[in-house]
Amino acid sequence: MYAVIETGGKQYRVEVGTELEVELLDAEPGKTLTVGRVLLVADGDDASIGRPVVDGAAVSAEVVRQGRGEKVISFKYGPKTRRRVKKGHRQDLTVLRISDITLNGKSAAKSAAKAETDAKTERQRLEEAAAAQAAKDAELAAKLAASKPAPAKKADAKTEAKPKATAKAETTPAKTEAKASTTNKVSTTKKPTARAKASDAKADAPAPRKRAAKPRTTKKDE
Numbered sequence: 001m002y003a004v005i006e007t008g009g010k011q012y013r014v015e016v017g018t019e020l021e022v023e024l025l026d027a028e029p030g031k032t033l034t035v036g037r038v039l040l041v042a043d044g045d046d047a048s049i050g051r052p053v054v055d056g057a058a059v060s061a062e063v064v065r066q067g068r069g070e071k072v073i074s075f076k077y078g079p080k081t082r083r084r085v086k087k088g089h090r091q092d093l094t095v096l097r098i099s100d101i102t103l104n105g106k107s108a109a110k111s112a113a114k115a116e117t118d119a120k121t122e123r124q125r126l127e128e129a130a131a132a133q134a135a136k137d138a139e140l141a142a143k144l145a146a147s148k149p150a151p152a153k154k155a156d157a158k159t160e161a162k163p164k165a166t167a168k169a170e171t172t173p174a175k176t177e178a179k180a181s182t183t184n185k186v187s188t189t190k191k192p193t194a195r196a197k198a199s200d201a202k203a204d205a206p207a208p209r210k211r212a213a214k215p216r217t218t219k220k221d222e
Helices: 108-147 154-188 194-204
Strands: 002-007 010-015 019-023 032-035 038-043 046-049 057-068 072-078 083-089 092-103
Touching: 002 057, 010 019, 010 092, 038 057, 038 092, 092 108
Parallel strands: none
Antiparallel strands: 002 010, 002 038, 019 092, 032 057, 038 046, 057 092, 072 083
């Protein structure tokens, strides 16, 4: 629910909890005022428009503090007359907090409080449901943990590991013997290298024949 009020010659749109600055009102901080000039009240899709004010409508507001607005500079200039006028002004203001809007006995503050309590009860209901579900989950987890078989002891695991180690030790000599036999086979069946082939070929080749030396002729013989 919201309303449009008039005070100090200005109109304001307000709701419950709204804080606004209005023209100076003769009231001390902490007091509650009732704004009589309510021009419009709207509640959902229903709206009541005043002519000029809404009958049976009122807005209650609490005075928060008295203050002053920002400084406004007023400067007047008269050409060819050497007239210069400069003035500063700070408007006195009153800060209001809207506490309630009523229309034909219906209160906006009561409706807001009821909605808040309903939200709290809904939150509490959800929290209770979540707590109950958590308790059920914990109970189910405890049952599953109790039904599981107990794990084997570490000593049994160690004793089982020892025979495996002995079996590995037995298999290692057999592997070494197999490797030795394979190395012997490889050494006996090695293929002749290129150098050995070349030496054998040289040994098998016939020796080259030597040419007879021709006698040399000199000038004395001629």
